[in-house]
Amino acid sequence: MQVEDSEILEKFSKESTRHEAFNLLLNKYQQKIYWHIRRLVIDHDDTDDLVQDVFIKVWKNLVNFRSDSQLFTWIYRIATNESITFLNRKKLRNSVSIDDANGLDLAETLADTPYFDGDKAQMKLQKAILTLPEKQRLVFNMKYFDELKYEEISEILGTSVGALKASFHIAVKKIEQILLNSD
């Protein structure tokens, strides 16, 4: 049975139970955050670095967390921002255009990663997702794989529900077209 966010926050507020609270938080969210980042950056080692960065930021800033948003959307937001910053930095390092809509760089990483167990169809799907613009890819992943509600995605990305719906529908159409053309 998973512990409630309110309990985590209460334990975290006391110095004597802070580490216990953090451990509970990790147990509850570390895998979700890991996969959220992994679908964005593809490479396991990059994901590992980012996950650690994210949770250290959580540790440092949780004491200042205001309950005007949910705890997991707050953590998701940190993870999303860290991932986007990382991808932009990587593009600059590799002299790739920041507007690289084809995601060629990540497609190469996907082709090279040893940590991919999917079948051909799943590989095609992942490659198709990588062709989407960054924000569209985010929306698609959070809606399709994480099955988050539009309201939750809106909290994470700071985008209206209507814009998110439109973005997701466009993403689905593009992917479908690519899958059809690839056969």
Add this chain to the structure above:
Amino acid sequence: MKKENSDKDWLNEAPMLVKISKENPFAVPYDYFESLNKNLNSLAKLESVRFENEDEFGLPENYFNQLTERIEDRISKETIQNLAKGDGLIVPDAYFTNLTERINSRIDEKLEPAKLKKMYPHWLRYSAAASVVFVIGIFLYLNSSNYVFNQQLSKVPDQDIINYLQFHSTVNDNQYIIENVTEDGLQQVSTDVSEEDLEKYINSTTL
């Protein structure tokens, strides 16, 4: 219900997508999440003791006050260096290539030994030196004796000298005095000595 339906609308628009398994195709190393949990807990403990003391990294006194000035000085220095590379002094063409050769040739000239003929045999040189030393030594000795004698004489009171001369003088002494006394000395004698004393003296001495 309506909201739920709108969320699933896309299923009708993407039949190919629907066919593909949603199962996570990505893998992780064995035991990754267990070790991740431990790593993150360790990192959190490390963060909690890090930078506890605000003054952990101390700074020299007035560091920031002086920093601007030091940076400006450095910038000025580098600006000058960029504007005036080197000290402007020049040398003739190929100066340094010939310099080593010229220095070496001058050294060779100085080191060439002079051929000397021996004019005097060894023993004559040494004996000449010994003679010189001997003469100098004698001279010094005599002078030192006179000097010592004069120093000793100056310590004897004048009356004692007079008494001695009175009792021990001879005809030759008188003759010596007469020949060597100066007019000034004579004046002194004639003013200081009475006629009575003078007569006594003449009578007491043997001519």
